[in-house]
């Protein structure tokens with residue numbers, strides 16, 4: 568089946584597949600198995616996302632690699648495939664840049680405020696890090712969250728030693744809210760951003776499609 572038709576058929580049942588956020592050559596799309604397998608390849612590669620030995624900075628990113636890591640990733644992503652509801656909605660996005668699949672970014676409900684607060688998380692292939700893509704992807708997620716989805720707050724967390732992730736949050740207007748120590752002993756820095764703070768950092772020309780059906784589903 569043609570990739571666009573497959574996505575349209577999936578979107579008729581699961582509206583997250585109809586979401587598309589684009590900025591210049593970068594596009595966020597909910598991955599079908601085709602993109603998931605490309606992402607799994609990055610995850611499977613030793614050091615494909617995180618420098619070996621630094622997995623602790625990713626708060627629970629497993630140290631496995633190869634087929635074990637690929638299967639773990641694919642099965643995790645499959646478990647996110649469910650119809651969004653007002654209390655539970657999750658949209659994982661493949662990050663495509665110049666047509667290549669380079670990473671994953673997730674926009675999801677926050678447990679205690681699914682109607683108003685969104686949580687983001689993301690990773691990029693290591694070879695693509697440090698050239699401004701992470702910041703752009705975060706701002707694209709916020710465009711969807713604060714624009715058509717009407718969220719009033721977005722939150723994120725990073726290990727205290729994850730300078731890149733924390734720098735992205737600061738560059739997008741987030742402020743630290745609190746710190747917590749995970750079961751693995753890693754200190755997590757939690758941060759939040761409001762639409763007002765984001766607006767000062769907002770990207771121009773972000774194009775968001777397909778948000779209406781998704782919004783209908785999460786509004787109930």
Ligand SMILES: CC(C)(COP(=O)(O)OP(=O)(O)OC[C@H]1O[C@@H](n2cnc3c(N)ncnc32)[C@H](O)[C@@H]1OP(=O)(O)O)[C@@H](O)C(=O)NCCC(=O)NCCS
Pocket residue numbers: 616617624625688689690691692695696697698699700701702703724725726729730731732734735738
């Ligand atoms: C975190 C991640 C998504 C950030 O994306 P990125 O493309 O590497 O970051 P950018 O190039 O957009 O950098 C954005 C800001 O962070 C800064 N930065 C990037 N890497 C940095 C580093 N290693 N140390 C300090 N600052 C860093 C940049 O200077 C930039 O700051 P500025 O906007 O003030 O100039 C990416 O590095 C990644 O995938 N890391 C591995 C997975 C991960 O840690 N995910 C987050 C889990 S919480």
